[in-house]
Amino acid sequence: MIRRALLTLAYVLWSALAARAAEPLPSWNDGASRRAIIAFVEKVTDEKGESFVPSSERIAVFDNDGTLWPENPLPFQILFTIDELKRRLPDHPEWKSDEYIQAALSGDLKVLLRDHYKGLFHLIFVVVAGITTGEFDQNVRRWFATAIHPRFKRNYDRLAYQPMQEVLSYLRANGFKTYIVSGGGLDFMRVFSERVYGVVPEHVLGSRTDVVYELREGGPVLLKTTNRPFVDDGPGKPESIHQFIGRRPIVAFGNSDGDKEMLEYTTIGNPLPSLGLLVHHTDGDREYVYDANPRSSGKLVKALTDAPQRGWGIIDMRKDWRSIFSE
């Protein structure tokens, strides 16, 4: 009798856990954002419904910094860049007379951020120029294996937002192709995108410079250059989406004014049903609080103003997310 009761109890517990696990987006509280995502997915995948979208047209685009992981204290690629400058400084005495490199090494952000981030781009270029894509890949891997986030005390690639990882998986399980469309570097993101987000290299779009093909004795290489930089931010996002994908997305997630044009391109006048959402950083205890705060690298002012008239949803991190990072 006791044995039977225990078995029944075990079964009930197991069923409850299984049901919970099968519920989509378990790290989300059951608020307007979670409901909007699930309702949209159910609508466009219902073959008998009026809003059905064939799988081939289910393109979802995601900003990275501030949308899929934090962008504080600075975007992680900037922190990587500064660490790389330090690591490689002994081999580059000429860097000592470079104003921006000196500013980076002494932590003088003002110099780096003036003139539309001119200094930051200069630094990013310095650490990529003249090395092969394979060497760059190794440098990025080394950094992720060793560098630690100053506040959260873990490797940077363990700081993806768990609720957003769930959204990516949920969309893919429903026939969507998930793309990252980020101001971050194309080659930088491809090092971790598949492992961290399940996003394959060919679904990553980012800022880039030309690469140059060379056939060396050991085989072909691609040299990274600083030629023809393309900044994949603001209007650059829909422009890249057209060049790389050639279809309009039907889902877009962003978190800053640099994502405004991507959300417009996804949702305004789209003949297919569409969904646009903005991650609003409202949780100072578990992450950061900012939107118009001039000290954060991600500004959310214009896009937040436009949101109501555009029908874009606002994800309130504090209220909507049960957890921020996976344990």
Place this chain on the structure above:
Amino acid sequence: MIRRALLTLAYVLWSALAARAAEPLPSWNDGASRRAIIAFVEKVTDEKGESFVPSSERIAVFDNDGTLWPENPLPFQILFTIDELKRRLPDHPEWKSDEYIQAALSGDLKVLLRDHYKGLFHLIFVVVAGITTGEFDQNVRRWFATAIHPRFKRNYDRLAYQPMQEVLSYLRANGFKTYIVSGGGLDFMRVFSERVYGVVPEHVLGSRTDVVYELREGGPVLLKTTNRPFVDDGPGKPESIHQFIGRRPIVAFGNSDGDKEMLEYTTIGNPLPSLGLLVHHTDGDREYVYDANPRSSGKLVKALTDAPQRGWGIIDMRKDWRSIFSE
């Protein structure tokens, strides 16, 4: 008794036809090229074999002009461009003083081809500049619906090589992603790639210029410009493959020296098994004969010289292909 014999006969016939239909690459004669393709696919898809390649790494790249359809008498995009110039000439009196446009209208190819095709690029730019990607798409559609190939007397989009359409389908049925990597225009090819080749827009790479995002009253548009042209030919092909796909292909099909670097990038020093093949135009009766012939737009000299040492197969159109175009 007779009825039974007829039924048996019908069954035997049906079985033979079904077996034939199930054989891969039915438009190919059973020679070295067909065998190499099938042996490679069976090798990399055999989960228990040493040469197994996971589906995610099965990237196959195809040149378009001369590889998937003819490039004579000129690449089809050039013929489209000249027809567009004629169609739009009444609205552009300023074109009358343009040397290259005059050469195109009077059929003076020498002027267009000198200085590394400077004139051709100029013409291509003229017909794309200042219109939206949507308008360009309509112009290309209109041309395919009306223009007729001077020799084969059919619409240009009905001139795909049937044996290559079969290769594309066969590879996709075996878990490959098939990409077009062409010197032709990105936006030009996307109009027909899915319909003609089964290649979705996001798997098309080609020559391109910047597009510019604009939010108009009717919704977002992308304006085509002539800024920052990228010619997706020669070394530009592996460079584009890195930027757009971020993986090395394991299969490459080309037909001219402009595909040499793409075949190198696919086959030299690749840690995965790889296959490179060149379509050799040897069939003057059914298509064209050329390689070093200076009157053809596709030269095959250097790549043909390199082929034996690189292990690249040569597809002999006359001997290998049972049919050229689908009926």
